[in-house]
Amino acid sequence: MNEQTEKYCKESLVVRTSRVFPLDTNNHNTLFGGKLMSYIDDVASISAARHSRGETVTASTDSVDFLSPIRPEHSVCLESYVTWVGTSSMEVFVKIIAETLKTGERRLAATSFLTFVALDENGKPKRVPRVIPQSDEEIMLHNTAKQRAEERKNRRKHSQALAQAIGTDQPWS
């Protein structure tokens, strides 16, 4: 089968909706941040796999911006898709919407950008299809992605420099 060289954002779209159960909440009775981060990594990794149709690893998460709390009366809906690619890397955008189940009111609760890298059978980075954005949101995110990739490159340099200065000895030695 011929490999696709271009894919629409919607081909990598993942939508996941969950209830907020008591075991998922913190002492403020809102969705525990770590729980939401695990949902985010989960959907984003599926978007990356749908786009590349191969092995992928998470290279980095830019940030998770918590904009408003998610409460037990809400459903939490995550949408993720690949917005832009470099050569082997894919930027995945995740938006998280809290919907009040009794009224249908929907609010943006959080956003996140993650980068995944596609790997070949030898574990080496491999080329992925280009992205074709279609909706206004996809086009806006695609057009602004190069700037974010540049910022990531700088951050990577800083973490590599930091790694040189971090000790790995046992903390008690």
Ligand SMILES: CC(=O)SCCNC(=O)CCNC(=O)[C@H](O)C(C)(C)COP(=O)(O)OP(=O)(O)OC[C@H]1O[C@@H](n2cnc3c(N)ncnc32)[C@H](O)[C@@H]1OP(=O)(O)O
């Ligand atoms: C799904 C999971 O849960 S995976 C578990 C968590 N993730 C991991 O364990 C990954 C650990 N890290 C790694 O394996 C490696 O560092 C890799 C695969 C991410 C990168 O491998 P390297 O040999 O450093 O590759 P290289 O420097 O050629 O970079 C490959 C691509 O990754 C991108 N990249 C590497 N590190 C980062 C980073 N921190 N942030 C964003 N992009 C990155 C590069 O820009 C490059 O993109 P391009 O091909 O589009 O130009």
